[in-house]
Amino acid sequence: MVFESFAAGLSFFLWSTFIISIIMGMVVNKTNFCTMGAVSDMVNMGDYGRFRAWLLAIAVAILGVTALEYLHMVEVNTTFPPYRGNQLLIGENILGGLLFGIGMTFASGCGNKTLVRIGGGNLKSVIVFIVIALIAWYMINPFPDSDQTLFSALFYDWIRPISVDLASHQDLGAVISTDNSSIARLIAGGLIGGVLLILIFRSADFRAGKDNILGGIVVGLVILSAWYISSNIAVNADDELYSMSDYYGEWDMLAESDEGKPERGNAVAPQSYTFINPIGQTYGFAMSGFDRAMLSFGLVAAFGVMFGSLLWSLLSRSFRIEWFAGTKDFFMHLIGAVLMGFGGVIAMGCTIGQGITGVSTLAIGSILTLLSIIFGSALTMKIQYYRLVYEDEASFYKALVTSLVDMKLLPSALRKLDAV
Numbered sequence: 001m002v003f004e005s006f007a008a009g010l011s012f013f014l015w016s017t018f019i020i021s022i023i024m025g026m027v028v029n030k031t032n033f034c035t036m037g038a039v040s041d042m043v044n045m046g047d048y049g050r051f052r053a054w055l056l057a058i059a060v061a062i063l064g065v066t067a068l069e070y071l072h073m074v075e076v077n078t079t080f081p082p083y084r085g086n087q088l089l090i091g092e093n094i095l096g097g098l099l100f101g102i103g104m105t106f107a108s109g110c111g112n113k114t115l116v117r118i119g120g121g122n123l124k125s126v127i128v129f130i131v132i133a134l135i136a137w138y139m140i141n142p143f144p145d146s147d148q149t150l151f152s153a154l155f156y157d158w159i160r161p162i163s164v165d166l167a168s169h170q171d172l173g174a175v176i177s178t179d180n181s182s183i184a185r186l187i188a189g190g191l192i193g194g195v196l197l198i199l200i201f202r203s204a205d206f207r208a209g210k211d212n213i214l215g216g217i218v219v220g221l222v223i224l225s226a227w228y229i230s231s232n233i234a235v236n237a238d239d240e241l242y243s244m245s246d247y248y249g250e251w252d253m254l255a256e257s258d259e260g261k262p263e264r265g266n267a268v269a270p271q272s273y274t275f276i277n278p279i280g281q282t283y284g285f286a287m288s289g290f291d292r293a294m295l296s297f298g299l300v301a302a303f304g305v306m307f308g309s310l311l312w313s314l315l316s317r318s319f320r321i322e323w324f325a326g327t328k329d330f331f332m333h334l335i336g337a338v339l340m341g342f343g344g345v346i347a348m349g350c351t352i353g354q355g356i357t358g359v360s361t362l363a364i365g366s367i368l369t370l371l372s373i374i375f376g377s378a379l380t381m382k383i384q385y386y387r388l389v390y391e392d393e394a395s396f397y398k399a400l401v402t403s404l405v406d407m408k409l410l411p412s413a414l415r416k417l418d419a420v
Helices: 006-031 035-044 049-070 090-106 109-118 123-140 150-154 172-178 179-202 202-210 210-231 244-249 276-287 297-315 327-346 354-361 363-391 396-406
Strands: 234-239 240-242
Touching: 006 109, 006 210, 006 234, 006 244, 006 297, 035 049, 035 090, 035 109, 049 179, 049 202, 049 210, 049 354, 090 327, 090 363, 109 179, 109 276, 109 297, 109 327, 123 150, 123 240, 123 276, 123 327, 150 297, 150 327, 179 202, 202 210, 210 297, 210 354, 234 244, 240 244, 276 297, 276 327, 363 396
Parallel strands: none
Antiparallel strands: 234 240
């Protein structure tokens, strides 16, 4: 996809993002594709349907990225965010994932689900969106008249040392074989994707569930299409082709003025879907007076998902205004939004951004984050369930220990409450 000007390439990039995001919003709303709901179904009811849909999206994305990268049709080494960076941020991946998993449980859904729920008329999710936006923005950007961000003030000094510097990229292929990483990625991606498909479709109930299959396939293909589009836009400048990122880096040499220049170069780097940082970008976009230079893939994707969800809600007549059931409901969502804002930025992504997009690159940090999100959410749900069933008898400590016993992480002799 070659364009004669940077402006034309950027316009195509943003409009194509908006269109596929609308499709994503419609399908996620229709099929009730929900990562928090997937964990809830699995933990509380033993129903793995939506969890398999999530795994299907991961499998489709992994297989697609693996094949296209081998064919040099996508670029996932120099992405935004840098999933394959040579520093494995163990502390940030685990802590951020845990916080995000707990937060999405309190807030009734992850970042993607928040956008979908807004499109369906849920005003609770509007509050969650605003809180996430404020925290995510100031986690990365300094406060007015300051050089401090929330991340640098609260986390950087103690959590960044909990990391490992690698000699190569931190994806499975590069770790397995530094000298022949492309073949190693092809084999690892093919094996992981293939095994996931076998595990997913061995369930007769899942094979009969058209919505779960549709949701998983479409979400996976949307992730893949974003990788492909963002990796393949080129600008013809003086009969030489530049990627969008390379053109941005040579802007002073190639462009006649700063008109049409994005605020940041990472806005045009190869990338795919993630939602916490983009929700934060909406705050920056509004504070800038809706400056076009602030438009980015993530920002357009967030609004596209909301619009697609709204369209489906109107077409299916499922649009409903929903507000908090009471004070407790409000504070639970508020706490959840705070934890998602912090956790999503610390972990460098959410259930979509790390759980599918990041994992599609085979990044070890993304896999750690995904496991931490699932664990944080599952543990929170178990604790909530025990406290609901046993009421005053179940202290937080008793519910926590019993939940860890249920999850086979503590010996059964330590159980404090009868299993329910």
